[in-house]
Amino acid sequence: MDGKILITVGRQIGSGGLQVARKVADHFGIELYDKNLLMITARESGIAQEFFAMQDERPSALGRFARFLGIGGPVYADSGEYSDVGNLSGDNLFSLQSKVINRIADNGSGVFVGRCADYVLRDRPELFSVFITANEEYRIGKVMERENLTKEEARRFIESSERKRAAYYNYYTFKKWGDSSSYNLCLDSSLFGIESAASLIADLYEKFRR
């Protein structure tokens, strides 16, 4: 396919969204960006990767609280043009990461997993945003296998991780995480498997760009 390809994939925990995204990226022969975004952002900003990992798709209420105690953040006075330099607040890390996503999109194609990329790239005509869901049983099974957990532990893991992920998304995007109106397409991967889901998305993307 000619021209730029921008696809974002949101996903429930254990829905296989990442694998779907990888298949889509392979189909078009373009890069996949997920956790490696942290590494790229860390390299470009000079801020250690741990900080990005600490606040990856998770809100940092504690950090925000500290900032308003007047410690570690410009509360009364802003040092202006330097404000995003070496600033380790979650808000700033998000803004740095968004800049990287935008720069990648400026330079070419990509499939982006999570990190509010659908919001960051919202004004681009090439963007197609997808959200992958799956039924509970399927997701619990996947998480049990991946994280080596019991059924009950997996259920709790999904619940708490998704709460954080939703809080992060809702905080930065003014939209609702997982809500159908936030995406172009919502898809249940447990219905027809990773492979078909990926080819369906690729197919729809080609139709959309035609």
Next chain:
Amino acid sequence: MIPVELGTEKIGKLLKQYATPAIIAMLATSLYNMVDSIFIGQGVGPMAISGLAVTFPLMNISIAFGTLVGVGAATLISILLGQKDYKMANRVLGNVVILNLVISFVVTALSLIFMDPILYFFGASENTISYAREYMVVIMWGNVISHLYHGLNGVVRSSGRPRLAMMATILAVVLNVILDPIFIFVFKMGIRGAAIATILAQVIALVWITKILCDRDNVLHFSREVFEFDFKIAWRSLSIGMSPFLMNIASCFVVILINNQLKRYGGDLAIGAYGIANRLCFLFFTITMGLTQGMQPIVGYNYGARNWSRVKEVVRLTIFCSVAALSLAFVVGMVMPDLAVSLFTRDAGLRAISARAFRISVSMFPVVGFQAVVTNFFQCIGRVGKAIFLSLSRQLLFLIPFLLTFPSFWGTDGVWFSMPASDLVSSLVALALFLPLMREFDRLGKEPVSQVTQ
């Protein structure tokens, strides 16, 4: 994306470059808080100073309600502008105005209705209540102005124009300095004149800020459609603003506790003395606050780049400067406290108590210079929990028990002693957390440099 100089330039030069604007802005804010005290002390009298000191907690609560809206909205706007989401940012701007109007109206109504009981609870007596009431009634009628001024100033600051916001603050300070003597000495309006001058200065500064925000060339500007109440924006602004709000309220209660202990053991003049000493301490402390703000980007960058020796160098230099600045307060407090407090009052009795209060308050300031930098440093490197604990320890956790017990042994002096005692204990705690961290850096420094990227 990032100026590399943070990793290469001389630390001293960097700190100067980053800290100076922050220190100037902080000093402007702290002068803003002092102006009224000085003119009221000089022009109205010692009881008026005490009356004014009684109003501080109420003023702070009102400001807390202002920041409840302002801080959250400013945070949201800066995030949205980062995403170039101008439409939403402007709607937040409109909602700041709506929320400020609603909240300030409620605060004004409640405080005017319950003015006397509130002031008595905050430490007023028969002698001081009339001054406190006279001042506060005007301030409360002007509450809407104050809230809008502070809220919109924060918005301008976070919209990438910090210099403009600073100029507005300086404008308000200068106007207040000009108007205070006119209303107090020329129009002979006493403490009420000081309040009118304060509000009037804010009105003019607010008009100027509003004019800036009406300019359509600005990314952020008013238009009819932004003034539409949006529940989601409101709720998010308020929930972000909630923690600073609670913190402000907590510190108000500490002041209320101090006022009441002083009233019980020392009387009205002691409350006035606290007002004076507190203003002076804060003036010096702003230098430290500015320094720590300047330190932040330098630490952040070099910590991120795993340049441990530079991290250590920055924190050491900042501690040195901060200790030097607060040692200046210490020297002033030890050598000429009387001269310092004479800025606020000519009354011999109040001067004597204030000088003693100031002298005792700053007796541990050099170590506070260390404690404040360390607290900030922990936050800079992402150890948030420790930073919060250290910050609360000096102003709350250790201070309150001392305030509750010391006065029963040493009376008024007990209240003054509580502050350096809390300073000392919290600084020791800071030291206990700081030394292992430094050793950790030394150990990391010896390891072969690992790549930032995997």
